[in-house]
Amino acid sequence: MSTHRKLTEETVVLASHNAGKVRENAALLAEYGVTIISAGDLGLPVPEETETTFLGNATLKALAAARASGMVALADDSGFSVAALDGAPGVHTADWAEQPGGGRDYAAAMAKVEKLARHGTDRGAWFTCALVLAWPDGHTEGFEGRCPGTWVWPPRGEAGFGYDPMFQPEGMTQTFAEMDPAEKHRISHRARAFAMLAEGCLVRR
Numbered sequence: 001m002s003t004h005r006k007l008t009e010e011t012v013v014l015a016s017h018n019a020g021k022v023r024e025n026a027a028l029l030a031e032y033g034v035t036i037i038s039a040g041d042l043g044l045p046v047p048e049e050t051e052t053t054f055l056g057n058a059t060l061k062a063l064a065a066a067r068a069s070g071m072v073a074l075a076d077d078s079g080f081s082v083a084a085l086d087g088a089p090g091v092h093t094a095d096w097a098e099q100p101g102g103g104r105d106y107a108a109a110m111a112k113v114e115k116l117a118r119h120g121t122d123r124g125a126w127f128t129c130a131l132v133l134a135w136p137d138g139h140t141e142g143f144e145g146r147c148p149g150t151w152v153w154p155p156r157g158e159a160g161f162g163y164d165p166m167f168q169p170e171g172m173t174q175t176f177a178e179m180d181p182a183e184k185h186r187i188s189h190r191a192r193a194f195a196m197l198a199e200g201c202l203v204r205r
């Protein structure tokens, strides 16, 4: 018997300010009849991500949104890891794209990864996604998924977001950014974490 708390609400707050992540999680939740309202739409603040793990940061973001909104919240903390860099940028993936004047530059962030990793022989890379549901009473349910592959250079493709153009998942010839979104959804780190979350906490309606 499952010991996970079930989601009975039809709407959850998506505790993310990243449009790409909001879009992908909204599509995954829609299959279960769950609709979302984003943290941005509610004007919720962006909490500081002070934890050292994906699950830690996702928990912090989900709890902050659940407490501020009084609704169940789903947070997504994710990142890109390169074997030759011992897993960096990892939990700092978003920071590597941060510009001195504000805003993010993912082309620059990908170039930085390539510059640091190009001399290594190991081209291994992976994405990780931690999804955490938090209730206003402080209860949380967390799940983590990974997608292994290699980093490629130059970046290829226009779809997706973030570091997608430089990641080619294992067994595929296209990068995440060259794939149809439905194909990324079939195999991504986010889809894997979501499958576990769905198994534990969601009911089809």
Ligand SMILES: O=P(O)(O)OP(=O)(O)OP(=O)(O)OC[C@H]1O[C@@H](n2cnc3c(O)ncnc32)[C@H](O)[C@@H]1O
Binding pocket: 015, 016, 017, 018, 021, 049, 076, 077, 078, 079, 080, 093, 094, 095, 097, 127, 160, 161, 162, 163, 164, 176, 188, 190
């Ligand atoms: O914290 P929130 O508000 O949710 O939004 P964020 O963009 O700051 O998200 P994270 O702190 O989790 O940082 C994740 C980073 O990893 C990148 N990332 C996550 N999932 C990705 C994916 O599926 N494809 C490409 N890049 C991804 C993303 O663009 C960010 O730079």
Ligand SMILES: [Mg+2]
Binding pocket: 049, 094
């Ligand atoms: Mg963030």
